Amino acid sequence: MIPLVDLKTEYETLKNELNQVIQEVLESSCFILGPNGGKLEKEISQYIGVAHGLGVANGTDALLLCLEALNIGSGDEVITTPFTFFSTAEVIARVGATPVFVDIDPKTYNMNPDLIESVITEKTKAIMVVHLFGQPADMDTILAISRKHNLRVIEDACQSIGASYRGKKIGSFGDFGCFSFFPSKNLGAYGDGGMIVTNNGDLYRKLKLLRNHGSSERYVHTHIGLNSRLDEIQAAILSVKFKRLDEWNNRRKELAGEYSLKLAETVQVPVEADEREHVFHQYCIETNQQDQLAHFLKQKEIATGIYYPIPLHLQKAFSHLGYKNGHFPVSERCTKRILALPINPMMTQKQQDYIIAAIKEYFGDQPCHQLK
Known part of the structure; x- marks a missing residue:
């Protein structure tokens, strides 16, 4: 995995x-x-x-x-x-x-x-x-x-x-x-x-x-x-x-750049706003097939994450505040579309290539070869 x-x-x-x-x-x-x-x-x-x-x-x-x-x-x-x-x-x-x-900005979240x-x-x-x-x-x-x-x-x-x-x-x-x-x-x-x-x-x-x-x-x-x-x-x-923080953040940015370059025609990739240095604690794509893609990648032994499945205004603990579905449509939409992909400084190029190929295979772009 x-x-x-x-x-x-x-x-x-x-x-x-x-x-x-x-x-x-x-x-x-x-x-x-x-x-x-x-x-x-x-x-x-x-x-x-x-x-x-x-x-x-x-x-x-x-x-x-x-x-x-x-x-x-x-x-x-x-x-x-x-x-x-x-x-x-x-x-x-x-x-x-x-x-x-x-509510949130739909581009930066x-x-x-x-x-x-x-x-x-x-x-x-x-x-x-x-x-x-x-x-x-x-x-x-x-x-x-x-x-x-x-x-x-x-x-x-x-x-x-x-x-x-x-x-x-x-x-x-x-x-x-x-x-x-x-x-x-x-x-x-x-x-x-x-x-x-x-x-x-x-x-x-x-x-x-x-x-x-x-x-x-x-x-x-x-x-x-x-x-x-x-x-x-x-x-x-x-x-x-x-002592490794900047080095590791730079590696995250390199991986994010590779993801975005290779996946931009397949899924919605993150937007990096002007004059902001993004350090990619998470690399989140958007797709209207969130659950299906997550299940497919799990079968390929690729971990994913959903951040966040329930927005805070719809959490039971905050029900007393009176918010309902529809109050924050951008946040609610993102919960159903965002999927985090593996991104960490220890990731190899081979691992990332495999993840990219798997996503493209799911969407029918090209075959995905098994990671050896």
Whole structure:
């Protein structure tokens, strides 16, 4: 089976270096809030081009802590997209606020900024913008709206580390940038992990308290926080992988370019918007035969993924918001058409050629030869 993500080959490639740093952490007996976490925070904040980085337990907590740092809660509204992973809106509801959805751009799958102002009310406190699948959202327009209406901006960049908008790294535009280090991400840990980046020193200091039970001094608690700390083993692993991030993102872009070149006449391939560097966390095609093609490729031992089968406004957990089928037609249409193909830095040219041939065989373009 050709996997969507090949973590086994990735580990074999880095095995000696990874085992060494893990052993060093074990021998140090320092597992929480140690030097590896601090090193990674510095590396990533400098890479993104911001003043501060803060390691946390996962990408979901990163988003949650940002909302809490901004005192967003009951009675407040946060605008976001219904076409994303559940955690984006989950954290808004978790702090007691209301997620308010706007539909997506049919080309980039990101929030359509032309729809944002129509849902702003006196209760609106922030925009949580998602850079989906590795492609940046339209930050110029979104930031202009946020300034006009005095709204905070939280970047959910959990799928897009390394991506750029007009030459500037994603995560550096809003009040906060949030990253996930879930194992399948472009920069993935061997467990959960996440990071928040910001240029705001006061908010950074508050976040630092909140991630550690609201405490800066042992047994002294000035805030109600939570336990959300990136552990030392994961930080050490991530520092090893971080050195390869740009190389691996470039490989993803090469694979995406090959897919698009060879499949453009067969299926709808991703659109890369102008002045945006897409890092292809996912490579998603569109077809009106989503399920049938996925089944065919499975028979050919090719993994695929559907992102996302149910948009957030139609999830049972958000039924109380009153959204129905037809409210966000672009998002609803995409759930029935998008299919993610394998794309990861470990993929060989032979594997990709086989996938392309299989898709063309399904659509009757040419025979597909078995992968040897």
